Amino acid sequence: MNYFVSENVFTFNSGTEHAQAKRVQLFTEQGESAQYVTRNYNRFLARDAESIGLHAEQVLNMYDFFQGVTDVPREEVSLRLLPQIPLDEYHIEGHGPNYSTINHAGRELARINVMPATVGLVNDIVYYDRYGNTTARENFDWRGFKSSVDYFHPDGNLAVQKMLNLAGETVIEISHMKVNGTLYPTMWKLLNYKGHDWRFNTEDQLFLFFLNEITAEHPGSILVSDRRSLDHVVADVQFAAKKFAVLHDIHTPDIKNPIRGKLYDAYLNVLERRVRDFDAILVPTPEQQADLQKRYPGVDFRVVPDTFVPQAQLAASRLRLPDRQAGNILFMGRLSPEKRPDQAIRALARVVKSVPSATLTFHGYPANAEILNELKALANQLGVTNSVIFGDYITGDALAAAYQRAQVIVQTSVAEGFGMNLVEAMSYGVPVVSYDITYGTRELIHDGVNGYVVANGAHGEMADRIVSILSDDGVWADLSAAAYDKAVTFNGQAMMAAWQQALQ
Incomplete structure (x- = not known):
């Protein structure tokens, strides 16, 4: 059994939870046993897991396990x-x-x-x-x-x-x-x-006991730690055949110096204090692998995909431009400072001068109420209030519909670990315009082929590229076709092969 270990499935999930859920779906599609394992007590886990495409048998929670309710079907109680x-x-x-x-x-x-x-x-x-x-x-x-x-x-x-x-x-x-x-x-x-009767001083001690129980019951099990807050727990598990940790983000705030920059505190356990307790450290891109290998030459870093495109999506009919909402620019992700959503609004303010009907739609939960108010104030200041739509955090069919409507997706982050939202968008034929950032951008976007890569922070250049896409149907069609083709490279068979090799 492959156990992917995290804190929870939340009502509003980050890329870490979505990547972990995608991996469970990948393993299931390819006939491999896998479960999304969670520590936190969550009465809404069944609902939240379903919202990101997971079934009951694909999720294993510590409290549910000890309560004996892992496979209880829903029965509405008035x-x-x-x-x-x-x-x-x-x-x-x-x-x-x-x-x-x-x-x-x-x-x-x-x-x-x-x-x-x-x-x-x-x-x-x-x-x-x-x-x-x-x-x-x-x-x-x-x-x-x-x-x-x-x-x-x-x-x-x-x-x-x-x-x-x-x-x-x-x-x-x-x-x-x-x-x-x-x-x-x-x-x-x-x-x-x-x-x-057993007594524990912390929840993590109970979680360690739980992980030892499930790995002892299933000899040969593999543990993959997805959350940095739980690396020390996974490191202490005794009965797993192998243990890995997968990184979903850049490891340092010093984006210009990832080889020597100060680590985020959350990464100290997995990359320094407890690194020898893992068989390997898994990262989403060769670029991050190379940086970390130079920084820690004695550690085994391996590359694994942070997402995949299901076969059903690859088999779906490709959408044409008339099927979409004209001028719809999409921003998909958390509204937080490191994602720089304000840059997307600044780019839009330039775009509407050439394409007045263009709109920018945000889908993602705000880090706090203050940032949402600041973004609305910026839109008002730049005169694009009526062109900016602050949508909800969405999953499932609503997420698919948002990609189907979009004519282009933008990425304005300070840095990323990979960019699974871009792969999702490309699987619906949506061209990408992104800042040139660490990591994933150059791996996912071939400049002028399936989208455009512009200088980091250059929202004016981003606006020009968006205008070129929205103003020329032929350009859009070529970029869209290449986006679909790029998404095919993330098919389940290829991604499963990469995971199998990494977990050897």
Whole structure:
């Protein structure tokens, strides 16, 4: 079994989670066993995994494993059909679409909060004492069962979390205490596991125990660490046949000096302190491999693809220009300073002078509300408010539709580890205009063939290239055809062969 190890599948995921999910899909498509392994407790994991194209059998969560709920199908539970509430004695009173209360003898005993984006399904039930203080909260999994219970001190601080199996028995208990005035989880108890109780001081210690359990149960298993926050845990696993760590991003903030620049702190474990505990370090591009090999000549660095294009996508009909939204420029990625989305707006302000109908659509979650407000203010300042669309973070069919509408995609990042969004865009025939950055740009974009590479930070030059694409149907058609052809090189068979070689 191939286990790809990370913290979580989130509601809003970064490129790391998407790359990990793509790899699971690749291995599955090519007939290899693989699972996306997560540490964090997440009641919405089934929903979040489905949103990025993963099925239940492709995901393995530590808490689900110990709770015995890894393969439980979803069953919607309406708040008015909860078997634990005897309606002949208690009254459920609705207060709009978001919550109801449980009342008895004229007193409010509890509040039932509705699960987000559902109609009347139970998210949690909060219980109060006679003075209105919160005493407990029952938390329901997206799949419809009670998953955990939180107990609170009279001052409202969390005291104990209890994770339950389907019989309602506690299998994990997490104690919380104040340390120097700040509340922390301080102890994890695994109860009656294989007839014994186990105690851990940190969640990572419990996670290490879990990883040792699953690798011992499946001899010959391979572990791949995807998150730098978990490299030290994977490094300590005893029963894996092989252990690797895959890097998804540039390893230093000093983009002009990747060979000698100061490492990001998160990379110290994997590249220095614990590097000998891994069979090899995997990187997405030969360029990063060469830089790291010069920096650490005694370490085995291997190149693996950070994405692939599914066979179904490669077999789909190629879209023509009339099928698209004229003048649609796409920015796909997180709205954060290192992605420099403001540069895309500045480029658009120049583009609309030549192509007035051009629009710029952002799809990605903002790092914070401030950056979104700043981008909107910039669009207003440059007079392109009506030409900039701030779309939602999207996955699945909505993501595919965005690529199908686009006439060009732009990349303005300070640096990248690879650029899987560009490969995705090219698989829909979307030409790319990108700054010349480290890493991946020159590997993915052949200047003048499937897109254009312009000087880093030169938004004026970027605008000129976008105008040349939007203004000439023949230029667009040639670039689009080459983009489709480039995407074919990321087919599953070729990418699987690269992974198999790297994991030898």
